[in-house]
Amino acid sequence: MGEDGIITLDQIKSACPSPSDAIIIRTLPNDKNKLSKNYSNTNPPYLEEAAATWLREQGVRHLMIDLPSVDREEDGGKLLAHHAFWNHPNETRFDGTITELVFVADEIEDGLYFMNLQVAPFVNDAAPSRPLLFELNKI
Secondary structure, eight states, X not given: OOOOOXXXXXXXXXXXXSOOSEEEEOOSSOOGGGGTOOOTTSOOOEEOXXXXXXXXXXXXXXXXXXXSOSSOSSSTTXXXXXXXXXXXXXXXXXXXXXXXXXXXXXXXXXXXXXXXEEEOOOSSSOOOEEEEEEEOOOO
């Protein structure tokens, strides 16, 4: 496995200083190869624990990322970013979601959108979801 690529708190704050209820993190390069890439044993980038904590503290309820996990591929089961985002095991919140492996094409510009997050009604700790973005029109 190669060197770790970490999405840091400073990078998140710089790109989105005041996040809303939901955030989508796109990594570069953002090409269509992401749609079929086999990430196994590649040590893909992941989210710094402090960044996940900050997003929770800012009121972000829905975290989406175009990587296979917000955590390091091999972390010994620590799941630091997952636990930080859900504030687990302290006062675990149950109103947040993490959606991994999203793909947002380059044609969709960074900015504010209305989102309909459709989550399958599975009684489980994981369920497939489909975030639908709708462009906001200026009035």
